[in-house]
Amino acid sequence: MQKILEIKGLHTHFITDRGVVPAVDGIDLYIKQGEVLGVVGESGCGKSVTSLSIMGLIPQPPGKIVKGSILFKDEDLVQAKEKRMQKLRGNEISMIFQEPMTSLNPLLTIGDQISEAIKLHQGLSRKEATQLSIAMLKKVGIPRAEAIVNEHPHKLSGGMRQRVMIAMALSCEPQLLIADEPTTALDVTIQAQILELMKKLNKETGTAIMLITHDLGVVAEMCDRVAVMYSGKVVEEGSVADIYRNPQHPYTKGLIQSIPRMDVETEVLYAIPGNVPSPGSIKSGCRFAPRCEYVMDRCHVEMPHLTEKEKGHYSRCWLAQ
Ligand SMILES: Nc1ncnc2c1ncn2[C@@H]1O[C@H](COP(=O)(O)OP(=O)(O)OP(=O)(O)O)[C@@H](O)[C@H]1O
Numbered sequence: 001m002q003k004i005l006e007i008k009g010l011h012t013h014f015i016t017d018r019g020v021v022p023a024v025d026g027i028d029l030y031i032k033q034g035e036v037l038g039v040v041g042e043s044g045c046g047k048s049v050t051s052l053s054i055m056g057l058i059p060q061p062p063g064k065i066v067k068g069s070i071l072f073k074d075e076d077l078v079q080a081k082e083k084r085m086q087k088l089r090g091n092e093i094s095m096i097f098q099e100p101m102t103s104l105n106p107l108l109t110i111g112d113q114i115s116e117a118i119k120l121h122q123g124l125s126r127k128e129a130t131q132l133s134i135a136m137l138k139k140v141g142i143p144r145a146e147a148i149v150n151e152h153p154h155k156l157s158g159g160m161r162q163r164v165m166i167a168m169a170l171s172c173e174p175q176l177l178i179a180d181e182p183t184t185a186l187d188v189t190i191q192a193q194i195l196e197l198m199k200k201l202n203k204e205t206g207t208a209i210m211l212i213t214h215d216l217g218v219v220a221e222m223c224d225r226v227a228v229m230y231s232g233k234v235v236e237e238g239s240v241a242d243i244y245r246n247p248q249h250p251y252t253k254g255l256i257q258s259i260p261r262m263d264v265e266t267e268v269l270y271a272i273p274g275n276v277p278s279p280g281s282i283k284s285g286c287r288f289a290p291r292c293e294y295v296m297d298r299c300h301v302e303m304p305h306l307t308e309k310e311k312g313h314y315s316r317c318w319l320a321q
């Protein structure tokens with residue numbers, strides 16, 4: 001399968017009063033057509049900054065893509081003009097944001113917002129667009145869709161708003177959907193329903209999905225491949241099966257160990273000791289070294305390369321080399 005998105009050597013930095021924050025610090029990633037790629041890692045490792053970089057939505061200043069390329073079907077989005085990005089956004093590439101309220105317009109009805117996206121991109125009349133909006137709302141499991149189209153976002157619960165976001169994101173039948181923690185704010189049953197829905201749309205329409213989450217359980221359910229991020233870099237990448245069966249990086253091992261299990265009784269859940277370093281605070285060597293139980297002298301001095309352990313399975317750790 002062809003790559004629909006390929007990120008090469010991406011560096012996205014923020015210039016702040018306290019200096020340069022290298023939030024994304026040399027990331028390589030790809031997504032093939034129709035694939036679901038999971039991106040996991042603890043809070044602050046650069047997941048959202050990566051997705052906003054793809055969408056061309058990094059606030060500048062203080063942010064800036066300082067190096068690298070983001071190829072979407074061979075077009076470099078880093079070089080694309082804002083006008084071109086507007087055309088791609090909500091058309092060929094859609095995004096579901098971490099916080100749904102920020103991306104819904106409080107002044108417009110749900111129907112108007114979805115219709116706007118549809119009309120803009122598919123050239124339909126107002127009436128046709130409303131019909132299609134209702135159909136989309138039904139597809140994402142919203143009851144009373146005919147009434148909901150006339151309501152404003154604040155009347156809806158968090159779970160309903162997130163579904164509206166998903167309906168909007170999918171109404172233009174994007175080739176790539178970026179879903180940034182689409183279900184974190186929702187309760188467990190709604191979470192499961194929304195993930196199920198995304199999976200179904202992936203299967204039915206072949207939309208490639210980049211699913212950002214800190215939940216490895218969700219990745220196991222949803223994804224074909226997974227990239228594990230740590231402090232602005234990818235530290236491990238491979239098929240979901242390879243990574244769960246044979247994790248290479250001590251950080252990935254720790255993440256897998258912290259998944260709650262139903263089949264064994266444990267008093268306390270395992271958590272990786274220590275915290276994610278703030279971007280740029282570790283000047284040399286492997287950024288996980290201060291928290292790693294297998295740390296060697298070399299790790300504090302030299303940053304390991306991403307190396308292939310088995311076919312398509314990469315790890316950035318001296319132990320794997
Ligand atoms: N506008 C900004 N100005 C300065 N620093 C920023 C800005 N936006 C993000 N950062 C920094 O970039 C780093 C990566 O942030 P990002 O939001 O990508 O993390 P994340 O992996 O999405 O975390 P979470 O799981 O909490 O959503 C963080 O250290 C954050 O403080």
Ligand SMILES: [Mg+2]
Nearest residue numbers: 047048049098
């Ligand atoms: Mg985030």
